Amino acid sequence: MNTHVVIMAGGVGSRLWPVSTPEKPKQFIDLLGIGKTLIQMTLERFSPVCELSNFWVVTSEAYVDIVREQLPQIPKSHILAEPEPRNTAPCIAYACWKIHAESPGANIVVTPADALVINVQKFAAAIRKALNFTEGTNNIVTVGIEPSRPETGYGYIQAEERKPDEIVKVMEFKEKPDIETAKAYLSAGNYFWNAGIFVWSCKTIISELRTHAPQIAGIMDRIAASFGTWKEKETLDELFPTCEKISIDYAVMEKSKDIHVIASDLGWSDLGSFSSIKEHIPMPEEDPVPDGGAAKAIEGDNKVIGQDIRLFGCERCLIHAEDARTVVVSGLKDYIVAVKDGNVLVCPISEEQMIKEYSAIHPDKTKKV
Amino acid sequence: MNTHVVIMAGGVGSRLWPVSTPEKPKQFIDLLGIGKTLIQMTLERFSPVCELSNFWVVTSEAYVDIVREQLPQIPKSHILAEPEPRNTAPCIAYACWKIHAESPGANIVVTPADALVINVQKFAAAIRKALNFTEGTNNIVTVGIEPSRPETGYGYIQAEERKPDEIVKVMEFKEKPDIETAKAYLSAGNYFWNAGIFVWSCKTIISELRTHAPQIAGIMDRIAASFGTWKEKETLDELFPTCEKISIDYAVMEKSKDIHVIASDLGWSDLGSFSSIKEHIPMPEEDPVPDGGAAKAIEGDNKVIGQDIRLFGCERCLIHAEDARTVVVSGLKDYIVAVKDGNVLVCPISEEQMIKEYSAIHPDKTKKV
Numbered sequence: 047m048n049t050h051v052v053i054m055a056g057g058v059g060s061r062l063w064p065v066s067t068p069e070k071p072k073q074f075i076d077l078l079g080i081g082k083t084l085i086q087m088t089l090e091r092f093s094p095v096c097e098l099s100n101f102w103v104v105t106s107e108a109y110v111d112i113v114r115e116q117l118p119q120i121p122k123s124h125i126l127a128e129p130e131p132r133n134t135a136p137c138i139a140y141a142c143w144k145i146h147a148e149s150p151g152a153n154i155v156v157t158p159a160d161a162l163v164i165n166v167q168k169f170a171a172a173i174r175k176a177l178n179f180t181e182g183t184n185n186i187v188t189v190g191i192e193p194s195r196p197e198t199g200y201g202y203i204q205a206e207e208r209k210p211d212e213i214v215k216v217m218e219f220k221e222k223p224d225i226e227t228a229k230a231y232l233s234a235g236n237y238f239w240n241a242g243i244f245v246w247s248c249k250t251i252i253s254e255l256r257t258h259a260p261q262i263a264g265i266m267d268r269i270a271a272s273f274g275t276w277k278e279k280e281t282l283d284e285l286f287p288t289c290e291k292i293s294i295d296y297a298v299m300e301k302s303k304d305i306h307v308i309a310s311d312l313g314w315s316d317l318g319s320f321s322s323i324k325e326h327i328p329m330p331e332e333d334p335v336p337d338g339g340a341a342k343a344i345e346g347d348n349k350v351i352g353q354d355i356r357l358f359g360c361e362r363c364l365i366h367a368e369d370a371r372t373v374v375v376s377g378l379k380d381y382i383v384a385v386k387d388g389n390v391l392v393c394p395i396s397e398e399q400m401i402k403e404y405s406a407i408h409p410d411k412t413k414k415v
Numbered sequence: 416m417n418t419h420v421v422i423m424a425g426g427v428g429s430r431l432w433p434v435s436t437p438e439k440p441k442q443f444i445d446l447l448g449i450g451k452t453l454i455q456m457t458l459e460r461f462s463p464v465c466e467l468s469n470f471w472v473v474t475s476e477a478y479v480d481i482v483r484e485q486l487p488q489i490p491k492s493h494i495l496a497e498p499e500p501r502n503t504a505p506c507i508a509y510a511c512w513k514i515h516a517e518s519p520g521a522n523i524v525v526t527p528a529d530a531l532v533i534n535v536q537k538f539a540a541a542i543r544k545a546l547n548f549t550e551g552t553n554n555i556v557t558v559g560i561e562p563s564r565p566e567t568g569y570g571y572i573q574a575e576e577r578k579p580d581e582i583v584k585v586m587e588f589k590e591k592p593d594i595e596t597a598k599a600y601l602s603a604g605n606y607f608w609n610a611g612i613f614v615w616s617c618k619t620i621i622s623e624l625r626t627h628a629p630q631i632a633g634i635m636d637r638i639a640a641s642f643g644t645w646k647e648k649e650t651l652d653e654l655f656p657t658c659e660k661i662s663i664d665y666a667v668m669e670k671s672k673d674i675h676v677i678a679s680d681l682g683w684s685d686l687g688s689f690s691s692i693k694e695h696i697p698m699p700e701e702d703p704v705p706d707g708g709a710a711k712a713i714e715g716d717n718k719v720i721g722q723d724i725r726l727f728g729c730e731r732c733l734i735h736a737e738d739a740r741t742v743v744v745s746g747l748k749d750y751i752v753a754v755k756d757g758n759v760l761v762c763p764i765s766e767e768q769m770i771k772e773y774s775a776i777h778p779d780k781t782k783k784v
Contacts, residue, residue, distance in 0.1 A: 063743075064741070358769075358773060367759065369757070370757050370758065370759055371756065371757040371758045372433070372758045372759075372774065373758070373760075373761075374432075374759070374761070374770075374773045374774055375759075375760075375761045376761065376762040376766055376769070376773065377762070377763050377766065378761065383759070385759055387740065388738070388739050388740040388757075389739065389740045389741045389742070390736065390739055390741075390744075390752070390754055391742075391744075392742075392743070392745065392747065392752055392761055393743065393744075393745040393746070394745060394746045397727075397745055397746065400727075400745070404725060404727060404743045404745065405741065405743055
């Protein structure tokens with residue numbers, strides 16, 4: 047099989063400040079303190095279904111060197127730099143036009159760089175099943191995640207029926223719901239979290255984009271005419287930013303007929319918040335941290351990442367301080383303490399949705415007496 | 416007048432971790448965020464009463480370069496390095512034997528490097544009065560601080576009578592009291608905090624040490640025989656560590672007759688704890704921070720030191736983070752957050768007496784699940 051994997055690695059992760067910053071966002075960080083960055087874990091997760099030479103990464107210019115450093119196994123020519131972020135549809139289009147030029151019969155998986163999957167064998171089996179289903183066909187398969195709670199932070203995929211680990215038709219993509227709707231989805235049983243993972247052949251993607259996003263497809267044709275010439279970068283820099291800024295979900299998935307979903311209980315998380323990180327830091331007895339990992343669970347339901355974290359009377363806290371020397375925290379309950387590159391966050395877990403704002407705010411905004 | 420000032424700068428300040436560390440203890444730090452370190456403020460405070468060429472600093476070998484850097488105005492030969500700390504009596508003896516070799520008729524003030532005085536003009540007047548009283552006599556004068564609260568963390572000086580800003584006889588030196596005793600001292604009115612500042616002539620110190628601490632005086636005589644020779648450092652390194660380890664209070668003050676005290680309301684603090692730092696960070700309207708200073712008072716009775724400190728819903732906190740980039744703190748009441756050199760402390764102000772222990776504890780002592 048001629049399988050290619052496209053890893054989208056352009057995100058910023060601003061809800062995880064100061065651990066994730068625009069200089070080095072979450073996909074390039076060992077968020078769980080286990081000795082591997084999220085993009086390295088993503089490569090590892092897909093390596094059972096794809097040759098290393100068939101991996102591609104789409105990222106921004108600023109992160110190309112980080113990708114080369116963290117994924118030295120993949121071809122340098124497969125690290126694609128977007129001149130500016132235009133959401134996922136242009137990102138995926140660019141990668142697929144590039145793959146098409148090399149290998150028009152390719153069968154493709156597109157995945158975010160920064161999610162966590164616990165059940166990696168089950169995951170690889172689901173991806174294989176999807177690839178078999180799309181190979182040489184016009185089928186599109188998305189990966190659905192069996193919801194474990196009425197989460198309001200994710201989009202949902204409504205399947206025609208509930209058939210775990212089987213490929214079934216998608217009825218509708220659903221926006222992030224309110225809590226009542228999320229509860230209804232959960233009890234209905236045929237709604238799954240949209241993990242942003244898509245499987246389809248190169249020809250199918252291109253054909254779908256020509257149909258549903260002709261502006262983007264037209265630009266890609268013009269960029270593709272320069273592939274391999276000295277004008278490639280110049281053309282890309284000129285034309286890519288003129289693409290419509292739109293997600294692949296809006297541009298294609300919600301318009302396309304015959305989308306399928308394979309839904310599984312994969313132990314998936316987008317690791318988009320400190321509380322999800324806290325939840326997934328492994329407890330020693332259940333999933334030992336490899337030697338060299340800096341994550342630990344500490345009495346009082348605390349989770350810590352760092353070389354020398356000392357807690358006194360703390361409960362249910364997350365201390366994320368990999369590059370700190372010694373961190374002493376006393377008397378906090380349900381708090382996040384995060385330290386990175388000389389920045390410090392001390393914030394109740396219940397306020398974590400405010401972190402983006404707190405860290406973005408201009409210093410003059412804090413009131414002085 | 417032939418006045419000399421000896422600044423004792425050997426302390427470690429372990430109750431202020433991580434701001435004060437053995438690598439760079441509190442006397443060498445801009446603890447109040449006003450653009451000057453404590454030892455620089457001490458030099459400035461005494462400069463009205465003493466030529467710059469008559470200042471001396473006794474410190475440990477490890478801090479000699481820091482002293483040279485922070486006090487470039489004073490002669491290099493006046494920066495004395497103790498081979499090891501032996502408390503204040505050997506420290507003062509060493510400085511006085513050195514001064515005696517240069518200037519036997521000197522009149523001397525001995526002071527710690529790391530205290531704060533707000534009322535600097537009143538302070539200079541008190542020191543001048545004490546120097547006039549000791550010039551060419553055997554008198555010894557200590558500086559007493561009018562207590563503002565029943566403090567249990569300082570030693571006290573009991574004066575024969577209460578005469579603010581006048582020199583009166585000392586009845587007794589008192590150890591750190593319990594709270595009931597401290598309250599009794601406060602209401603009695605003739606008990607003053609012992610600031611560790613002593614004024615006396617060089618001849619008086621040497622004579623008192625010969626009488627009450629002959630072991631130390633004998634060693635100093637042997638070291639002094641090598642002054643100015645190539646054997647000076649070797650002799651010092653060999654003999655100084657054999658001195659009895661004892662404070663000047665025990666060795667001399669409590670045994671000597673005719674000790675006097677000049678007691679004043681000087682706005683003095685030993686800045687020995689974060690709460691004392693918090694108290695003395697100036698409010699903008701009462702004592703504006705000079706340009707370039709990083710200290711601010713922020714709504715909610717918070718005090719902050721740092722370039723970009725952002726508080727949300729915090730009350731009565733001290734954030735001390737001069738070398739941090741951005742610090743975000745939310746929802747804390749009565750807390751200390753201190754950041755320095757990659758170390759972080761988050762601790763209730765009410766637990767500040769535990770900081771020394773928390774920061775010294777071996778990491779293996781924190782319990783893991």
